[in-house]
Amino acid sequence: MDIFLQQVINGLVQGSLYALVALGYTMVYGIIELVNFAHGEVVMVGALVGLSVIERMAARGDTGWGVIAIGVLVAIPSCMALGLGIERIAYRPLRKAPRLAPLISAIGVSIALQQLAALIWGRNYLHYPDVLANPQFHIGGAVITQVQLVILGITGILMLGTWVIVQKTALGRAMRASAQNPSVAGLMGVNVDRIIASTFLMGSGLAAVAGVLVGTYYGVGNHTMGFMLGLKAFTAAVLGGIGSLWGAMLGGLLLGVIENLGAGYLSSLTNGAIGSNYSDVLAFLMLIGVLIFRPSGLMGERGSEKV
């Protein structure tokens, strides 16, 4: 088996999931310069809502991708409502507050959602029911599963869709205008509140899809699953250059691949001195390295401060 190719494939799949979540961070940050700390928790809610639906259907004996699709279709509006609610309750009142206040309320939302999820779904790891046959395909000494292919396909389509919306529609134009300069955009007749809400809607919708896909791929869900995922996705967004859609994509994929290669090779490269446990160290070190040499990320615009 070709370990290298296998790790790259696994890395790309994991990375595309990061990228999907990173989009939510990058879009929100692009417009209101807020690290939406609770975004990872929205993904978690998506995964658990999806799980509940899929479980019901699996109990009735339904199987196949249709079940997953219905899970996604229920998760999307749930997460959108959640995202909208978070923005309205925890962020909008703080838009003019000192910079760290919204960050703290975001942390509050994040903890609250975790605890609510624990109250609703319990604290144990929940297993996604087996509803897919998940055949495997062999390419050049490595294996790629149907689920992996579908994840790559769906994230690709969603990234492209997001790009089209942001670049080619009136809504997207208004988003970009608000990101450039909210007060001027407001003067030009853009309803900035609506635009910010739409951004949260889009991000949360993507998070819902990401959540169900993560659950399907790894087979488990839990109220704490969003935290690390969110952190990694945010790292990916920063790595790629926060505010940049393609940056989120690139950052996500890069992070996924590096992590998986690290897990695959660290141990053998260092004769076991540094085990695969250190793959996260590798990911963070890469991030730090990139930021030191390119402080605005790989694809970020160099923002020179106005003097």
Added chain:
Amino acid sequence: MIEATYSSSSALLIAKGIGKRFGGLSALDQVSLSIPSGSIYGLIGPNGAGKTTLFNVLTGIYRADEGTFELDGRSLTHCRSDQICTLGIARTFQNIRLFGNMTAIENVMVGRHVRTHSGILGAILRLPSQRTEEQAMITRAQELLNFVGIGQHANQVARQLPYGDQRRLEIARALATDPKLLALDEPAAGMNDTETATLGRLLQKIKESGVTILLIEHDVKLVMGLCDRVAVLEYGRLIAEGKPANVKNDPRVIAAYLGTEVS
């Protein structure tokens, strides 16, 4: 191309062939200046002519793409802004940049930082040397506030001061660094005639105390009345330089900038 003529013995700041580009746009092109020691030197030009960019280069906020500049014979071309300040150029900003939540006197005391020494240990132990220095800083800062005319506002928070006082506070903070050259970016912006006249007297007083002034200003009357020499920038180039009376009558200047305003 007009180049400033100078005799290097009396020049405080000499800039040679400064160039700065943003993307493809040339913001400054081959700008050479020589500012005589002890003078008030005016820098004028239409909006977007590159005046503030030149300031930012001379104070180390931007790095020049071309050219060199020196203060008192010492090259500053590759210095950071804090080093440049330490070596003797202090500045104010077009959009006032004070430490908004600190009091007026604290703002000025921050300006004293480069001329004082006490460190963390001194502060924690409240060493006698630290306390003497602290007291000297307070005294000096209060003197400077009095000098610019806002001594009575020493303990007010900077952002709550009236606009004109904020401008003066910025000048006091800059003076606190004991500069050889004080660079002022539109200090009279937003002031009425009386305030502008008071400012003019203040600048005269600063000059008399031995500090050279580099002044960007839109108020032509102020510049012409106050400055010993004037340089005119247009599209990033120096188009005229000399005594105010001569510059005022330079046809290129009239065409480019002064137009009907001076007549």
Added chain:
Amino acid sequence: MKSKVWLGLLSLALIIALPFGTDLILGRSWVRLLDFALLYAMLALGLNIVVGYAGLLDLGYVAFYAVGAYLYAMLASPHLGMHWPLWALLPMGALVAASFGALLGAPTLGLRGDYLAIVTMGFGEIIRIFLRNLNVTNGPAGIDLIDPIQIGGFSFGANHSLLGWDLPGIYSYYFLFIILTALIILISHRLSDSRIGRAWSAIREDEIAAKSSGLNTRHLKLMAFAMGAAFGGVSGVLFAGFQGFISPESFTMGESIMILCMVVLGGMGHISGVIMGAILLAILPEAFRPLSQFQQATFGHVWLDPANLRMLMFAIALIVVMIIRPEGLWPSPVHRRELHANDSEAGSSQKAAL
């Protein structure tokens, strides 16, 4: 002046009486909680130097707590067979943590706010991953049987008795922590009102203006990182001795975030506010504990897991407070110095008294 002395004496009496009263009214576990609250207060004051004074958003602060704790745990436990005394380990903890602070701070100096946050978070995680995986730190199992803190012949872990009161270790630790907290408060206060402290504030307020006023921002930021980290290291040393057992799980990013919440919720840059934030957040989850009894009494059954419910209430409180008071519960008063203009004589004597 006289009333000030009385006020001081009264506060001192209250501080001394606090653990006894707490024990009597709320029970012994609350005294332990008080000890933890003090540890958090020290941590929060350390982070306050970085975040509150210098305005650098650090999300990996717990790393320095870990450095101090592991230093003590390794050099004062059977794990490596060493039993160094506190008087050596406390300053060492401060120094080693400060070096880590400067070391980890150095590469981040050019970064802006949120980027700095994520990089510091990364550093925090890196240190935790190392703690989990190194042999010398005993991996995920952590280090056990750490020596209780001892000064001279006095062991803080042992039971003592005073005037018929039975005083377990948590009392001795309380008084030790109070003294060290007071020391840290004094240092924080003196720093904030000094040349360096003003330079930090200037950087926080406007970095470009600070540079143009001649401040070497790199140097000053490193000092802030090192100083804040030193406090973290001291707290870590105390924590390890107090707890007797540490593992990497005590130093997660959640802990960093909690400390940051204390600083911001209390009122960044304001010493009293930060202490209040720390004590409040350390105690709040515990204060919501009766919720389960309430459920039991009302419904005859505990419907909702009390631990989760408690954290949920905590989170909601955090959000509500931020919305109502985005500057923090107790922000520093705008007019910090009650000096009058041209009255610096009175001002200086007042300052000297502080």
